[in-house]
Amino acid sequence: MIVRSNREIAENIFEMTLQGEIVQEITAPGQFLHIKPSAQPVPLLRRPISICNNNKQNNELTIIYRTEGEGTTLLSERKENDSVDVLGPLGNGFSIDETKQEETALIVGGGVGVPPLYSLALALFERGVKVTTVLGFADAASVFYENRFKEAGEVYVSTIDGSAGSKGLVTDVIDNESLQFDRLYACGPTPMLKALEENYPNAQGSLSLEERMGCGIGACFACVCHTQNDPGGSEYRKVCSDGPVFPWREVVL
Amino acid sequence: MIVRSNREIAENIFEMTLQGEIVQEITAPGQFLHIKPSAQPVPLLRRPISICNNNKQNNELTIIYRTEGEGTTLLSERKENDSVDVLGPLGNGFSIDETKQEETALIVGGGVGVPPLYSLALALFERGVKVTTVLGFADAASVFYENRFKEAGEVYVSTIDGSAGSKGLVTDVIDNESLQFDRLYACGPTPMLKALEENYPNAQGSLSLEERMGCGIGACFACVCHTQNDPGGSEYRKVCSDGPVFPWREVVL
Amino acid sequence: MTRLQTNLPGLTMKNPIMPASGCFGFGEEFANLYDLNQLGAIALKATTNHPRFGNETPRVAETPAGMLNAIGLQNPGLDKVISEKLSWLETYDTPLLANIAGTTMEDYEEVAADLSETNQVGALELNISCPNVKEGGIAFGTDPDLAAELTRRVKAVSTCPVYVKLSPNVTDITVLAQAVERAGADGLSMINTLSGMKIDIHSGKPLLANESGGLSGPAIKPIAIRMIHEVRKQTELPIIGMGGISTLNDIIEFIIAGADAVAVGTANFTNPFICPELIDELEDYAKAKGLENIQELRQKGVNSF
Amino acid sequence: MTRLQTNLPGLTMKNPIMPASGCFGFGEEFANLYDLNQLGAIALKATTNHPRFGNETPRVAETPAGMLNAIGLQNPGLDKVISEKLSWLETYDTPLLANIAGTTMEDYEEVAADLSETNQVGALELNISCPNVKEGGIAFGTDPDLAAELTRRVKAVSTCPVYVKLSPNVTDITVLAQAVERAGADGLSMINTLSGMKIDIHSGKPLLANESGGLSGPAIKPIAIRMIHEVRKQTELPIIGMGGISTLNDIIEFIIAGADAVAVGTANFTNPFICPELIDELEDYAKAKGLENIQELRQKGVNSF
Ligand SMILES: Cc1cc2nc3c(=O)[nH]c(=O)nc-3n(C[C@H](O)[C@H](O)[C@H](O)COP(=O)(O)OP(=O)(O)OC[C@H]3O[C@@H](n4cnc5c(N)ncnc54)[C@H](O)[C@@H]3O)c2cc1C
Numbered sequence A, B: 001m002i003v004r005s006n007r008e009i010a011e012n013i014f015e016m017t018l019q020g021e022i023v024q025e026i027t028a029p030g031q032f033l034h035i036k037p038s039a040q041p042v043p044l045l046r047r048p049i050s051i052c053n054n055n056k057q058n059n060e061l062t063i064i065y066r067t068e069g070e071g072t073t074l075l076s077e078r079k080e081n082d083s084v085d086v087l088g089p090l091g092n093g094f095s096i097d098e099t100k101q102e103e104t105a106l107i108v109g110g111g112v113g114v115p116p117l118y119s120l121a122l123a124l125f126e127r128g129v130k131v132t133t134v135l136g137f138a139d140a141a142s143v144f145y146e147n148r149f150k151e152a153g154e155v156y157v158s159t160i161d162g163s164a165g166s167k168g169l170v171t172d173v174i175d176n177e178s179l180q181f182d183r184l185y186a187c188g189p190t191p192m193l194k195a196l197e198e199n200y201p202n203a204q205g206s207l208s209l210e211e212r213m214g215c216g217i218g219a220c221f222a223c224v225c226h227t228q229n230d231p232g233g234s235e236y237r238k239v240c241s242d243g244p245v246f247p248w249r250e251v252v253l
Numbered sequence C, D: 001m002t003r004l005q006t007n008l009p010g011l012t013m014k015n016p017i018m019p020a021s022g023c024f025g026f027g028e029e030f031a032n033l034y035d036l037n038q039l040g041a042i043a044l045k046a047t048t049n050h051p052r053f054g055n056e057t058p059r060v061a062e063t064p065a066g067m068l069n070a071i072g073l074q075n076p077g078l079d080k081v082i083s084e085k086l087s088w089l090e091t092y093d094t095p096l097l098a099n100i101a102g103t104t105m106e107d108y109e110e111v112a113a114d115l116s117e118t119n120q121v122g123a124l125e126l127n128i129s130c131p132n133v134k135e136g137g138i139a140f141g142t143d144p145d146l147a148a149e150l151t152r153r154v155k156a157v158s159t160c161p162v163y164v165k166l167s168p169n170v171t172d173i174t175v176l177a178q179a180v181e182r183a184g185a186d187g188l189s190m191i192n193t194l195s196g197m198k199i200d201i202h203s204g205k206p207l208l209a210n211e212s213g214g215l216s217g218p219a220i221k222p223i224a225i226r227m228i229h230e231v232r233k234q235t236e237l238p239i240i241g242m243g244g245i246s247t248l249n250d251i252i253e254f255i256i257a258g259a260d261a262v263a264v265g266t267a268n269f270t271n272p273f274i275c276p277e278l279i280d281e282l283e284d285y286a287k288a289k290g291l292e293n294i295q296e297l298r299q300k301g302v303n304s305f
């Protein structure tokens, strides 16, 4: 795909717009791209990055990524009109059909778990669902897309150090604001997902997982996770091809 | 150093101008740079490339290289204002003091052995030496710097397929034109150097060698060659730090 | 179109290129991307007698020009491999090399007997070298006597040719190669992964849940080439070469070193179309060089053509 | 400034970083670039009893994230090393680790006795693993009994501590480590290069004149880490870790894996200033993390600080 723009929108957080035919193949919010950060054999593997939003009219999509290590740092150095080796869209995204109009969807995102939730929020909003979003970040410098999510509904932001929004975790926000919901959608660090699972054991909805990947297409078995209610311990799901989005309580976090 | 220009001047032959303080440290024509083609660990090693010419006034030097493999291909992709990781100037170049004014120097270059000879030709010319240059290339498409060398004296070009200049090898030119000389300077493929050594066993002057290198500074012993007149076989020279320029018949080709 | 034809025991191949075991599953995912009939053969994921979940995650880690994996032989087990995977593969006419693994000799015998009985696999590939399974699986690959005995026993119960996949984690790979040759191996696959480790400096712990894993990718290519070159001097057995292949030149290097066919592993992750791309490139290359058969390159240089 | 202080048998080091044997000559070339007193120690180029020319060229070849070398132990021989190299090094107060090599046990004894007698070397490093010398040098490093006997004999004639440099080209490196420990080794250096090969596809011949060579550089780091981790579980002997180090994070990874000090080899070719740069970075890092001593990182993660 061709880089249309690539800019830092928060501390170490980049938003990249890419153009290419594969945008037409996107079927659901929450799918991801598998990106080769360099044409050379170092770094060797592709990096999974969620699709944040897309525009089929002009074949563009947006990704948002944090410069974690070698691969994402190389990605941040790409300039307009550079080309990027992209495999995708991969995986199964969020299903929104399950959520009815007039129902309330609570969207909870943490850090770089936020991006895939953006197109989800828009899709739910368009469907007539009432969307409430809670976004958690480390600090004020890391906050991004707060206003964007407001396009879909009410937005709460929390930061761990309290430098923006309320101080604390996303779960604190939900408690303090007594947020109610029919469906719960989440993506973020595993401790956050676990806390949500504990607090709302009977929630309906889905969550998006991360795991280290090889192939990204289901062939190498690098990315498996256990399923819940599996006494034998032999059941599994592949995050890349069965996920990355799973119904709440389907897989072991 | 900073790339000032980088352009293809013949088929797969690039001329790059680099700017940096190290230009001040150049002491003789024939020294080389040890260039890291990529900041990443692939390709790992530096590439030795001769300094073709330099301009101390504006801290610029020129190199000319053929895109052989991975490293030189990466180098050819560098654009104006990119920076290049350069070690140098390394090695000992051609000594011109040995050649007196009014003497005739024959300069013989083959392929990418031609570049280091250019500043040599200019230096000899400035010294008042009569310079005759013979340049050999594969074919017309590979010819470069023919006119540049004319700044220093008469120039003969030969190509193996006869598509430019006379058909044949540089040694054919010297024979056919009955070129006479007091000093012989050469750089090019080993078979060319060997032919010159055989044809002119008593020539005075020097030649520049190539060898695969590790460190480029004399520490790793990757680049040694045997010396002539060494019955024990234990004498050696390091191409990187004792050379790359050696007096005729000092080292085994 | 016969320039690339490669006939090895049990494997009549249109070309000498196959995906390597464990890097291609049982082909289903790649069948969505291209026609598997283009492949010379398919090396299937290791099959064990019982289903295995494998190791916990993380199972992969990246290293300079390489990767570590500790999948732990996850697979659906012999019965399901036969009933689901092989039956699905039946629609393809590409020969199958069934990789088998186990923790006892009896495990191997059981899987080998049943798989060869299906008549659907062209040959078996004994994974005696997978460094990820702690139950002793590693010993088969490093002890020449055990390797020979295992080969003999598997040969005795198999109706198709048996290739032994050698481990590079040994002092002298030629000793292993000769041991399994004497025991009746029909061919060799080499090399499997090198045992390696990456430590997450933040946690201070090995990054892989299994602590160590198998190193694959371009980083190991010089080791694979050296070992194939060494073994080729000792035996005329067919060698399926692998270890870091990702370009046409890599394949030529392996053939010159002594490989009769090659397998592409890790590169499938970087570029899922790598196998058909390399097959096309090799065909074009053979045509341009005027080779009657690609094996003419063996022991010779490109310049000879 | 004592955060990096590292005291190993015979080597009282300002910091745990030294250039690796064979990648630094005897220091003369680098002394033109920076003050050698900044280094924790210097591992000298292998010394043999008689001068050696070494192998023919090409002696180096590049591989993905690595390089092969087959220098063949070129060195001026014991007498000249003492009279020219050690006497030149006398002006520095950096401890020296003298790497010694040979083809017979007597060779090693002779070199060890004479070098330790000079009182100028802090410790000896037995290169029992150099894969380039065909005369049997490789056997010392792969046979635990030979390695132990060699260690015992060298210890007997040496007046300074003896480190044994282990070869990674073995089935189980812990067996070698334990053998030389029992034989009295004062420390271990690991790892030496892995035996590898590159073929020039144009000529069809191995690129190195020696055919095979030793693989070094980032490509081998996961193998070095795995081996050090394994050996550390078996012994409390000091370990000088090496194999692909080129960044601060690499050094931390080696220390966590179990290394007491580290050596930087191939990276000196890519960046001749790498050693002093890494020393500065490690000092800054230890300061920023508030470490009293860099060894606090051992077995722990960075997050603990
Ligand atoms: C389905 C999915 C979607 C993701 N979406 C996003 C996103 O939208 N924005 C974003 O910033 N990050 C996202 N991540 C995380 C992102 O993949 C990692 O941050 C990235 O791979 C780190 O690569 P690196 O080279 O910078 O780091 P390095 O640490 O150098 O990477 C080394 C290796 O570890 C892998 N790795 C490291 N961290 C992770 C991780 N958290 N998850 C999976 N693999 C990892 C890398 O892919 C690589 O193979 C997603 C991960 C998954 C699995």
Ligand SMILES: Cc1cc2nc3c(=O)[nH]c(=O)nc-3n(C[C@H](O)[C@H](O)[C@H](O)COP(=O)(O)OP(=O)(O)OC[C@H]3O[C@@H](n4cnc5c(N)ncnc54)[C@H](O)[C@@H]3O)c2cc1C
Binding pocket: B032, B043, B045, B046, B047, B048, B049, B050, B051, B063, B064, B065, B066, B067, B068, B069, B070, B071, B072, B073, B112, B113, B115, B116, B209, B210, B211, B212, B213, B244, D061, D062
């Ligand atoms: C002192 C000296 C001066 C040189 N000057 C020039 C010059 O001015 N212009 C020019 O085009 N070339 C010159 N060369 C040759 C140039 O170094 C090689 O063409 C270049 O290193 C090839 O690198 P690559 O990555 O493109 O090829 P690859 O084949 O991918 O290189 C692989 C490895 O082999 C080494 N190598 C390959 N060919 C050579 C060679 N001929 N000599 C030394 N090492 C080699 C590379 O440095 C690298 O380490 C010179 C060589 C030496 C020794």
Ligand SMILES: Cc1cc2nc3c(=O)[nH]c(=O)nc-3n(C[C@H](O)[C@H](O)[C@H](O)COP(=O)(O)O)c2cc1C
Binding pocket: A214, A220, C020, C021, C022, C023, C045, C046, C069, C071, C073, C099, C127, C130, C165, C191, C192, C193, C215, C216, C217, C218, C220, C242, C243, C244, C245, C263, C264, C265, C266, C267
């Ligand atoms: C993720 C992964 C899984 C593997 N699984 C198997 C396996 O099940 N059986 C086997 O014999 N080899 C297995 N291998 C080894 C490969 O078949 C191959 O020998 C090795 O990776 C070297 O080739 P490469 O560098 O091209 O990957 C696996 C390799 C990888 C990377």
Ligand SMILES: Cc1cc2nc3c(=O)[nH]c(=O)nc-3n(C[C@H](O)[C@H](O)[C@H](O)COP(=O)(O)O)c2cc1C
Binding pocket: B214, B220, D020, D021, D022, D023, D045, D046, D069, D071, D073, D099, D127, D130, D165, D191, D192, D193, D215, D216, D217, D218, D220, D242, D243, D244, D245, D263, D264, D265, D266, D267
């Ligand atoms: C060119 C070269 C020469 C070497 N010579 C020696 C030697 O003489 N003695 C020795 O014990 N190791 C020698 N080594 C091995 C290194 O000391 C080191 O163990 C190995 O290169 C791994 O470290 P690295 O990856 O940082 O280079 C040599 C390595 C290289 C690259």
Ligand code: FES
Binding pocket: A212, A213, A214, A215, A216, A217, A218, A219, A220, A221, A222, A223, A224, A238, A239, A240, A241
């Ligand atoms: S990454 Fe290969 S199966 Fe998921």
Ligand code: FES
Binding pocket: B212, B213, B214, B215, B216, B217, B218, B219, B220, B221, B222, B223, B224, B238, B239, B240, B241
């Ligand atoms: S390249 Fe290292 S001594 Fe010449």
